[in-house]
Amino acid sequence: MMVDETLHGLVERRLREVSQRYTSGRKAVVEVLANAGHPLSIEDIGELAPRLPRSSAYRHLVDLQQCGVVRRVAANDDYYRFELAEDITEHHHHLMCTLCGKVIDVTPTPAFERAMANYLDDLSTSNGFASIDHRLDVLGACATCRQRKLAATAGCAG
Amino acid sequence: MMVDETLHGLVERRLREVSQRYTSGRKAVVEVLANAGHPLSIEDIGELAPRLPRSSAYRHLVDLQQCGVVRRVAANDDYYRFELAEDITEHHHHLMCTLCGKVIDVTPTPAFERAMANYLDDLSTSNGFASIDHRLDVLGACATCRQRKLAATAGCAG
DNA sequence: ATTGAACTGAGACTCAGTCTCAATGTAAGA
DNA sequence: TCTTACATTGAGACTGAGTCTCAGTTCAAT
Ligand SMILES: [Mn+2]
Ligand SMILES: [Mn+2]
Ligand SMILES: [Zn+2]
Ligand SMILES: [Zn+2]
Numbered sequence: 623m624m625v626d627e628t629l630h631g632l633v634e635r636r637l638r639e640v641s642q643r644y645t646s647g648r649k650a651v652v653e654v655l656a657n658a659g660h661p662l663s664i665e666d667i668g669e670l671a672p673r674l675p676r677s678s679a680y681r682h683l684v685d686l687q688q689c690g691v692v693r694r695v696a697a698n699d700d701y702y703r704f705e706l707a708e709d710i711t712e713h714h715h716h717l718m719c720t721l722c723g724k725v726i727d728v729t730p731t732p733a734f735e736r737a738m739a740n741y742l743d744d745l746s747t748s749n750g751f752a753s754i755d756h757r758l759d760v761l762g763a764c765a766t767c768r769q770r771k772l773a774a775t776a777g778c779a780g
Numbered sequence: 781m782m783v784d785e786t787l788h789g790l791v792e793r794r795l796r797e798v799s800q801r802y803t804s805g806r807k808a809v810v811e812v813l814a815n816a817g818h819p820l821s822i823e824d825i826g827e828l829a830p831r832l833p834r835s836s837a838y839r840h841l842v843d844l845q846q847c848g849v850v851r852r853v854a855a856n857d858d859y860y861r862f863e864l865a866e867d868i869t870e871h872h873h874h875l876m877c878t879l880c881g882k883v884i885d886v887t888p889t890p891a892f893e894r895a896m897a898n899y900l901d902d903l904s905t906s907n908g909f910a911s912i913d914h915r916l917d918v919l920g921a922c923a924t925c926r927q928r929k930l931a932a933t934a935g936c937a938g
Numbered sequence: 939a940t941t942g943a944a945c946t947g948a949g950a951c952t953c954a955g956t957c958t959c960a961a962t963g964t965a966a967g968a
Numbered sequence: 969t970c971t972t973a974c975a976t977t978g979a980g981a982c983t984g985a986g987t988c989t990c991a992g993t994t995c996a997a998t
Contacts, residue, residue: 641974641975642975642976643963643964643965643975643976645963645975645976645977647976647977648976664954664955675977675978675979676955677955677956677957677977677978677979677980678976678977678978680954680955680956681956681957681976681977684955684956696854700954700986701954702954702955717903717904717907717909717911719909720912726907726909728903728907730899730903734899737895738896741888741892742916742918745875745886745888745918746875746918746920749875749884749886749923750922750923750926751875751877751884751918751920751921751922751923752920752921752926753875753918753919753920754878754919754920754921755918755919755920756916756917756918756919757915757916757917757919758914758915758916758917759914759915759916760900760903760904760909760911760913760914761911761912761913761914761915762904762909762910762911762912762913763909763910763912764908764909765907765908765909768908768910799943799944800944800945801944801945801994801995801996803944803945803946803994803995805945805946806945822985822986833946833947833948834986835946835947835948835949835986835987835988836945836946836947838985838986838987839945839946839987839988842986842987858955858985859985860985860986
């Protein structure tokens, strides 16, 4: 809860454009995603909005994706994650822990983004490809999992 | 067919390390992936190796992933793709057509890769994250789909 | 040749995600 | 307010990519 009112206004407008309503279930999904600050699995959503049936959650996610409010994120395991679309939050990338599956949002500097976008445009053009967007994920070990690994090693040695 | 003999030697060694054999079914999967030059869906593999049962193809893909010969690629649709691991081919990225699903391999310049890797290391470190690898995908429209779109527009206008 | 372990195809199975349907909510006009 | 057309909902059936089981086969090593 406690989300900037302009978010709900924006989402409502996007839904209205396709003759859909901003109902409490949809609002619950949006709030959960907005408050999490990182992409959520369907499991996460179920825990954060326990009253919301799973079939409804999935349906809302589909509807919200279709009107550009939600984006599906392919992580490094077998489950998709969901987050608010970049034009609602901001363009960003992901750190993905290959050990526990956690996904962290990161925002590179505008300078880096600009350089990369330019480079990718060239790369695309020279392949007859029209670049629209890009995804950049860093794979590795999160702070928590690094701790765990160190502790385990120490335990064995000591 | 017609694949550098060192590839098969390498794969065989990796399998042997975990007491597994480089059988004809596994070889068929490796050759199909090596000759394609871009990530293949299970459907593609089925078409390129029609004698290979689907359950075996999936099993071989799992085995080959476990010994580091194959990598699974999340595209922008609902189906995974499979390709040879980067230490067998080379580190590279993907152009993904959001219209037809095609995935194209691209290799950025070493200079760009170095700059990006450095930057991502910093970004990771400042989030307590240990960077190991990265994925960079460009989303857009492939040459074929661009043609199709232009043709359709012209048709409507004329 | 014997033997143990890896491999195989067929098909049953799992389960994330989708669809159906009957019931309910809701905005807009009479 | 009443009507009405349509969007929404929960429950649960369904789909299908991917996994597992099992009985039979192949391999490599002795
Ligand atoms: Mn970016
Ligand atoms: Mn790279
Ligand atoms: Zn972790
Ligand atoms: Zn295309």
